[in-house]
Amino acid sequence: MAKSKSAYSDPGKKGKLDTHIIVVWVDNEAGVLARVVGLFSGRGYNIESLAVAEVDPKRGISRITIVTTGTPQVIEQIKLQLGKLVPVHKVADFMRGDKKIIFKEMALLKLVGNTSKRNKALKVCKKFNPVVLDKTQKSVVLQITALRREIDIVMGDLKKFGLVSVSRTGAVAMTRGSEIFK
Amino acid sequence: MSKLYTGAEIVFKCMEDQKVEFIFGYPGGAVLPIYDELKNHDSIKHILARHEQGAGHAAEGYARSCGKPGVVLVTSGPGATNVVTALTDAYMDSIPLVCISGQVPTHLIGTDAFQECDTTGITRPCTKHNWLVKDVKELAKTIHKAFEVATTGRPGPVLVDIPKDIQFQKAKYTNFKKQKKLNGKSNNRFSQKDIDKLIEMMSKAKQPIFYTGGGVINSGPRASEQLRELVSITGFPITSTLQGLGSFPGDDNQFLGMLGMHGTYEANNAMHDCDLMINIGARFDDRITGKIDEFSPKSKKVHIDIDPSSINKNVKVNLPIVGDVSEVISLLIKTIKKHKPNFLKSNKENISKWWEQIGKWRSVNSLNFINSDKTIKPQFAIQRLYELTKNKDTFITTEVGQHQMWAAQHYKFDKPNRWMTSGGLGTMGYGLPAAVGVQIAHPNKLVVDIAGEASVLMTMQEMSTAVQYNLPIKIFILNNEYMGMVRQWQELLHEKNYSESYTAALPDFVKLAEAYGCVGIRAKTPDELDQKIQEMIDVKKPVIFDCLVDKEENCFPMIPSGKPHNQMLLGPNDQKENKITGKGKTLV
Ligand SMILES: Cc1ncc(C[n+]2csc(CCOP(=O)(O)OP(=O)(O)O)c2C)c(N)n1
Ligand SMILES: [Mg+2]
Numbered sequence: 001m002a003k004s005k006s007a008y009s010d011p012g013k014k015g016k017l018d019t020h021i022i023v024v025w026v027d028n029e030a031g032v033l034a035r036v037v038g039l040f041s042g043r044g045y046n047i048e049s050l051a052v053a054e055v056d057p058k059r060g061i062s063r064i065t066i067v068t069t070g071t072p073q074v075i076e077q078i079k080l081q082l083g084k085l086v087p088v089h090k091v092a093d094f095m096r097g098d099k100k101i102i103f104k105e106m107a108l109l110k111l112v113g114n115t116s117k118r119n120k121a122l123k124v125c126k127k128f129n130p131v132v133l134d135k136t137q138k139s140v141v142l143q144i145t146a147l148r149r150e151i152d153i154v155m156g157d158l159k160k161f162g163l164v165s166v167s168r169t170g171a172v173a174m175t176r177g178s179e180i181f182k
Numbered sequence: 183m184s185k186l187y188t189g190a191e192i193v194f195k196c197m198e199d200q201k202v203e204f205i206f207g208y209p210g211g212a213v214l215p216i217y218d219e220l221k222n223h224d225s226i227k228h229i230l231a232r233h234e235q236g237a238g239h240a241a242e243g244y245a246r247s248c249g250k251p252g253v254v255l256v257t258s259g260p261g262a263t264n265v266v267t268a269l270t271d272a273y274m275d276s277i278p279l280v281c282i283s284g285q286v287p288t289h290l291i292g293t294d295a296f297q298e299c300d301t302t303g304i305t306r307p308c309t310k311h312n313w314l315v316k317d318v319k320e321l322a323k324t325i326h327k328a329f330e331v332a333t334t335g336r337p338g339p340v341l342v343d344i345p346k347d348i349q350f351q352k353a354k355y356t357n358f359k360k361q362k363k364l365n366g367k368s369n370n371r372f373s374q375k376d377i378d379k380l381i382e383m384m385s386k387a388k389q390p391i392f393y394t395g396g397g398v399i400n401s402g403p404r405a406s407e408q409l410r411e412l413v414s415i416t417g418f419p420i421t422s423t424l425q426g427l428g429s430f431p432g433d434d435n436q437f438l439g440m441l442g443m444h445g446t447y448e449a450n451n452a453m454h455d456c457d458l459m460i461n462i463g464a465r466f467d468d469r470i471t472g473k474i475d476e477f478s479p480k481s482k483k484v485h486i487d488i489d490p491s492s493i494n495k496n497v498k499v500n501l502p503i504v505g506d507v508s509e510v511i512s513l514l515i516k517t518i519k520k521h522k523p524n525f526l527k528s529n530k531e532n533i534s535k536w537w538e539q540i541g542k543w544r545s546v547n548s549l550n551f552i553n554s555d556k557t558i559k560p561q562f563a564i565q566r567l568y569e570l571t572k573n574k575d576t577f578i579t580t581e582v583g584q585h586q587m588w589a590a591q592h593y594k595f596d597k598p599n600r601w602m603t604s605g606g607l608g609t610m611g612y613g614l615p616a617a618v619g620v621q622i623a624h625p626n627k628l629v630v631d632i633a634g635e636a637s638v639l640m641t642m643q644e645m646s647t648a649v650q651y652n653l654p655i656k657i658f659i660l661n662n663e664y665m666g667m668v669r670q671w672q673e674l675l676h677e678k679n680y681s682e683s684y685t686a687a688l689p690d691f692v693k694l695a696e697a698y699g700c701v702g703i704r705a706k707t708p709d710e711l712d713q714k715i716q717e718m719i720d721v722k723k724p725v726i727f728d729c730l731v732d733k734e735e736n737c738f739p740m741i742p743s744g745k746p747h748n749q750m751l752l753g754p755n756d757q758k759e760n761k762i763t764g765k766g767k768t769l770v
Contacts, residue, residue, distance in 0.1 A: 034306065038307060042307050080491035081491050086311040
């Protein structure tokens with residue numbers, strides 16, 4: 001595309017990108033996820049992962065955890081724009097790597113192969129609380145919980161041990177200690 | 183046992199409790215129960231538009247000119263999709279609208295039923311919030327909530343989608359009393375500390391400026407009065423965005439005119455060179471800032487806005503103040519009077535050099551144009567319209583294009599809510615239906631749509647609405663036979679390739695007026711202009727005024743590119759412009 005000659009199409013300088021975890025408490029009503037996700041897509045924000053479920057059935061509150069990247073200005077906008085949505089109660093935000101926060105993702109891994117391969121696979125997963133959910137003569141389904149990049153590594157390592165299928169959740173987050181999200 | 187009401191009755195009960203007087207709408211299958219109920223509610227008058235977009239813009243015009251939310255009623259499917267432009271327009275310009283749409287019966291939703299569309303899905307990005315009502319017991323609560331959301335915080339449009347079966351079903355209704363303090367998602371988070379900080383910055387400033395926007399108007403007429411007081415007790419210069427015009431008198435000496443892409447030389451230069459910028463209810467829109475990196479490089483910036491997400495969105499500021507404009511200014515004035523009663527005097531010297539500089543910029547006379555005694559110059563036409571209508575309390579709407587910018591530059595407003603223009607979305611076809619809505623709200627006032635011949639054809643059918651309800655709106659067309667603003671950009675940026683910007687086969691607007699049952703007037707030369715305008719004003723019927731203007735006039739000043747924001751392209755009268763040669767000219 002030819003460069004526009006108008007002053008008004010100059011995008012200006014780009015800031016540095018950070019990864020943030022945004023936690024949103026919303027009324028669990030029809031269309032609420034579409035509103036949150038639509039805000040991200042409509043304004044060109046990025047979603048790396050998303051996890052959502054009702055956490056307070058009595059009050060009908062769902063908790064949405066979104067991992068996103070953006071400049072500090074964009075992250076600020078995301079929080080403020082989310083805060084304006086009618087069904088949103090509160091918004092919390094953390095840098096990935098914040099020591100006060102626990103982040104976890106879960107993955108289900110299916111491995112097909114002989115016993116020796118499967119045992120080696122189990123060893124690879126040892127650090128990530130592996131649980132055997134299903135077992136046959138030829139196969140095993142493992143559940144692990146870890147950080148996103150740890151799961152990425154495990155997946156790479158398991159290739160040679162017969163990894164045939166992976167299902168992963170988005171990250172969820174919780175504060176350490178007695179504190180809760182404000 | 184308390185009485186049961188149908189969903190359709192509940193819709194009207196809610197409207198009555200919300201003191202709604204007018205509904206702008208268009209019937210259809212999915213809203214027939216509501217239309218059936220209309221006859222039982224005398225306090226509510228329905229205005230039948232000729233297109234749902236027209237109904238939406240009319241409701242916008244109504245809302246902007248009288249400060250109450252506009253109410254729109256449309257059917258499902260095409261009725262709902264037709265209103266989307268108006269909802270988006272209202273969303274961009276922060277206009278409170280409550281749109282009720284019919285929907286196919288609940289058991290048919292999701293089956294691709296006749297005239298079904300995903301209305302809440304389609305309108306989600308262009309409303310503050312929307313609801314699909316699936317239980318008649320929720321209906322009243324939802325409608326009242328809709329009014330609350332539309333009118334509190336930063337105002338905007340909302341939509342309530344009501345399936346047809348819900349309109350028939352019955353539920354109880356308990357009368358609704360508007361709470362005095364609706365908090366909703368509105369924000370007043372500022373404190374005395376913020377105000378003290380601001381005053382400290384103000385007393386240090388040597389080159390201050392107020393940059394005000396539509397937020398002042400949205401805050402209510404009192405905010406405009408307070409703004410006048412604030413400007414007068416500080417002695418600071420003030421400029422306004424397109425949407426803010428009227429919140430400060432356009433002919434006051436402290437007013438530098440509109441800023442931005444087609445703003446005045448003095449306003450844009452002052453914004454660029456200032457050392458303190460106080461933004462009141464404006465949003466650093468790209469038509470104002472131009473190239474962000476070079477926007478007002480030397481200034482400290484203060485931003486007063488009710489919407490926290492508007493602050494630091496485009497431009498980083500030093501002092502954010504989240505609050506309603508009127509409440510912030512009122513505390514500001516109170517504090518100045520208490521702690522700095524001599525602010526004006528002590529400050530005068532501080533900023534006297536600044537005013538001198540502004541005087542120099544002013545002397546460039548950037549809105550000047552070369553007049554003609556043969557053809558009507560569009561700027562001249564607006565000046566004459568202004569002179570002949572300024573003694574009446576005139577309401578102006580516009581379409582979108584050059585005529586809109588000339589109107590903003592040459593028509594001087596001295597009261598809020600008198601200027602209705604589509605700024606954020608820039609919707610051609612806005613002005614005519616908006617004028618319908620304004621005239622509904624102010625039946626005895628002069629309402630003029632300053633129009634372009636291309637824009638006005640987009641919603642021309644609303645003339646029929648004006649005739650039906652005896653609304654004597656005046657459609658003042660600056661007819662240059664071109665999509666002038668497009669032609670101007672093509673001239674300056676696309677090597678004069680006038681691709682598809684000329685409208686051949688335009689209708690005869692005088693005959694068209696007659697066909698609609700209103701009055702057509704045509705002015706061809708400057709010397710007959712005054713008399714024709716007077717004739718238009720005197721007619722007590724809707725008028726289409728076909729003002730044949732210079733076809734090639736461009737709108738100046740205009741911000742060129744590749745240059746800092748303080749170097750504007752001025753009109754043909756300017757000496758300096760001749761220096762922008764060769765490459766510079768194509769860089770515009
Ligand atoms: C609905 C819509 N379509 C297209 C545009 C792009 N556009 C902006 S100004 C303009 C030309 C307007 O022409 P006219 O109404 O004759 O006004 P003039 O500029 O000649 O005064 C166009 C096509 C728009 N703003 N809105
Ligand atoms: Mg035109």
